[in-house]
Amino acid sequence: MTGPGGPVPPGGPGGPGNVDPNRLPQDPYRYPPPPPAPRIRPLPVIGGFVLGSVGWLGVQVVLLVVFLNQDTAGTRYFTVTAILVALAVALLMFRRTRQAGAGLLLGLAVSTIVWAGLCMAFLGGY
Numbered sequence: 001m002t003g004p005g006g007p008v009p010p011g012g013p014g015g016p017g018n019v020d021p022n023r024l025p026q027d028p029y030r031y032p033p034p035p036p037a038p039r040i041r042p043l044p045v046i047g048g049f050v051l052g053s054v055g056w057l058g059v060q061v062v063l064l065v066v067f068l069n070q071d072t073a074g075t076r077y078f079t080v081t082a083i084l085v086a087l088a089v090a091l092l093m094f095r096r097t098r099q100a101g102a103g104l105l106l107g108l109a110v111s112t113i114v115w116a117g118l119c120m121a122f123l124g125g126y
Contacts, residue, residue, distance in 0.1 A: 038095075045103035048091070052107020056084060057115060084108055 063076050085108065091101025 041099060044097070044100035045106075048088070048100040048103025048105075049107035049110075052084065052088070052104040052109075053111035053114070054107075056080065056108060056111050081108070081112075 059080050060077065063080065067076060084104065088101045088104040088108065091097040091104060093101075
């Protein structure tokens with residue numbers, strides 16, 4: 001069958017024989033692959049974890065001794081935790097300190113659960 005522009009390929013004008021080379025899918029191997037993900041260095045994560053868990057407890061104990069006769073336990077706990085969380089979020093913003101910030105947040109979360117459980121065990125008499 002012939003049309004005004006010449007023979008019509010099987011399947012009509014938009015059939016398999018009439019492919020526009022500009023509409024072909026791009027070759028995924030044409031561009032270089034993305035760079036590999038950065039390696040996780042364990043030392044900053046462990047350092048942040050230790051600072052978040054043990055450092056948090058140390059600061060709480062020091063503040064308990066300093067403010068022993070005052071009724072500021074809730075405010076003191078909230079203030080120390082808020083400062084450490086703000087520090088961790090600030091560390092997360094920079095690529096160089098991101099892993100230490102993640103370790104600090106992880107340490108704060110774990111220590112809050114562990115120390116609260118330990119406190120409840122002492123208060124419950126177990």
